[in-house]
């Protein structure tokens with residue numbers, strides 16, 4: 001159900017932009033108003049989300065330890081998978097965020113006759129996930145060339161490395177192609193693996209389809225339709241400098257592309273895409289395992305009712321004395 | 331007690347999910363897959379809400395009238411108190427990496443035992459009540475209405491999670507379904523929906539100091555009996571003391587080791603070790619339980635039961651605390667105790683009186699794990715050991731979930747095993763250390779009536795044991811957890827007959843050469859020692 005609906009939703013969004021621009025001539029709405037609105041929803045939404053998370057304290061130090069603890073000096077501890085210091089935590093987090101360390105542990109478990117549970121190599125999700133995110137990052141960085149004049153040098157460097165391959169006289173940006181392939185894989189995987197399909201919601205298919213359509217329209221514009229990039233840059237710069245204009249000569253395909261970006265931005269804070277921020281705040285990963293060496297403070301720690309020793313002795317004094325267990329009150 | 335099918339029948343497991351979406355699949359209480367309801371007197375003993383006679387099988391669960399409000403209020407409060415919960419509710423991408431990591435999913439094939447779906451059972455309610463998308467879009471956004479059936483489903487599946495944290499190791503964001511289970515059980519407890527197997531030990535432990543409610547004189551009796559057994563084997567009389575003021579160290583074992591086979595052999599090992607090194611220690615009858623079934627109930631109950639440790643250490647005026655071999659006890663001691671009931675300023679930073687080693691890693695909590703303590707003794711050559719006395723044991727080591735994934739206590743026990751035994755074999759890499767598989771009976775689920783659940787959940791663990799049993803002739807599964815020692819023998823009998831279960835300090839007790847001991851002819855279990863080829867110590 002989720003899959004079909006989210007596909008319909010994306011088609012409807014594409015149609016909406018097409019009709020809006022092509023038939024109704026709402027270039028200003030789709031080129032200026034909606035992008036601004038989406039951007040501010042994004043900003044406000046992300047801030048709201050992070051404030052909400054930050055407002056809830058971390059009462060206990062509950063890292064998931066994935067290696068030897070630091071204990072006796074002659075036992076080699078695992079400083080990254082079971083960090084005892086802030087430096088270790090930073091290393092652990094860096095590996096998680098940049099290389100998806102935990103996902104790299106993945107193996108598939110299957111029950112075979114015997115009975116025998118067999119564990120098999122399965123790093124495809126890790127690989128596809130990593131390619132997907134890194135290529136998306138590169139694509140986003142490359143897009144900065146539309147929003148700044150002169151183009152910042154790091155954007156130029158990254159673009160030229162990314163566009164190293166040439167076919168004919170055309171530079172091919174590898175990141176865009178990889179993004180399209182990776183997102184396709186992630187989608188197929190979601191549909192093809194029965195368990196993953198079973199847990200999937202509309203909100204799991206939707207961002208994949210939006211990103212797929214984004215990558216596809218981007219590639220179409222760049223390699224096949226030859227978009228008028230001068231005009232596009234004029235529009236983007238106008239947006240970035242709060243001096244919006246809607247130049248002539250921009251195709252409807254571009255407006256579809258821009259509309260989907262806007263949708264993704266506005267959707268971001270209210271969806272699972274906030275994992276981008278959440279991963280940094282996850283208490284099972286971002287705390288050192290030092291809770292016996294340093295006291296962690298719980299801001300809402302409150303006194304509780306306990307059964308005191310005195311009450312205990314009052315109940316058992318006779319039997320304790322009878323067997324010679326020392327008591328406080330004779 | 332539920333009829334447990336034969337192993338051949340039990341392994342007919344289908345991991346393919348059904349055609350119907352999970353929200354349309356009402357929970358079915360299958361035989362042997364759930365625990366009896368908490369009795370009113372158990373809840374009353376500690377003042378938990380809604381004590382009543384009820385059974386999960388009955389239609390009417392006798393929930394309080396305002397039960398929905400209670401859940402929503404309870405959830406709101408916890409979202410504000412625990413960042414973990416908030417984050418874990420918001421960021422799961424349903425990538426499915428955790429799905430086949432849970433022993434209960436592997437052993438049952440029930441899709442709601444995939445950690446991600448277990449979490450969705452709660453997340454769907456969170457969405458409906460606390461998110462805009464969930465309120466507006468309902469089912470389409472993965473949200474659903476809170477009904478009594480949902481509460482029943484929670485009871486069934488959150489008491490089918492052993493809080494083992496294996497899923498958390500593999501999740502790219504570290505989403506810890508154990509944390510979600512802990513909080514979901516708190517919510518269930520607000521309605522009085524606990525299981526008796528947890529509620530009764532909680533009540534006993536609160537009033538009498540330990541899970542079975544053993545009274546002080548009986549406890550002393552049991553320990554004396556173990557001292558008799560030690561004397562039979564070694565000719566040496568150990569003399570443990572109770573509630574002794576001025577002792578240097580308070581020793582707190584899990585009470586299971588005092589009365590239940592095979593834990594008692596581990597307990598004998600502790601006593602022999604302390605005697606041999608001349609440790610100035612005392613046991614306590616008030617704080618006679620290291621385990622903490624409160625931690626399977628709520629954070630508050632965890633704190634209420636744990637408070638005894640520091641209180642007793644302060645009353646007796648000891649310098650620091652030594653803790654026995656127990657899994658969930660150490661989750662509480664390591665990650666919660668100091669925060670909840672500290673600071674323990676009345677204690678000193680722990681130093682081994684025998685080796686002078688400072689336990690820097692425990693300098694604030696002031697409680698040391700016995701396996702750390704003993705590893706340090708061996709490293710400093712303070713013990714004379716004869717590993718050949720353990721030659722009848724061909725050993726593999728089960729990393730218990732909590733010391734593994736909430737501490738990282740991997741090398742210390744292995745170091746002791748290698749120094750006290752000659753035959754040690756590791757299970758496959760995917761099933762040990764941080765990837766270890768739960769016994770299937772943790773977090774208060776080691777009852778009788780849920781035996782089918784236990785045997786199913788224990789399948790992955792048992793399967794790895796079977797592998798080393800067949801390959802290396804392993805006949806002993808060693809662990810540092812009292813719940814394991816209670817649960818694993820049954821599991822082994824069922825899946826891998828011929829493998830028995832021991833604690834690490836049982837091995838120490840066997841190997842330890844004590845000053846003035848008589849020629850030993852049996853191990854602590856009373857089994858004859860193997861005669862070694864060089865005719866050495868028989």
Ligand code: HEM
Pocket residue numbers: 096097098100103125128129130132133186187190204207208273275276277279423425502
């Ligand atoms: C710090 C930045 C980020 C990190 C560390 C991160 C990490 C991850 C990881 C580990 C996964 C699970 C594996 C996978 O499916 O690839 C994932 C999934 C996903 N991420 Fe990110 N992510 C980040 C930012 C983003 C952003 C900015 C977006 C999109 C706007 C995004 C979109 C997605 C999507 C759609 C999925 C689900 C893939 C699927 O359905 O299979 N992520 N992310």
Ligand code: SF4
Pocket residue numbers: 421422423424425426427428429445446500501502503504505
């Ligand atoms: S591994 Fe983590 S993010 Fe992926 S489905 Fe499981 S809980 Fe969600």
Ligand code: SF4
Pocket residue numbers: 431432433434443444445448490491492493494495496497498507508511
């Ligand atoms: S904590 Fe353990 S039992 Fe619970 S869902 Fe995760 S893997 Fe399963």
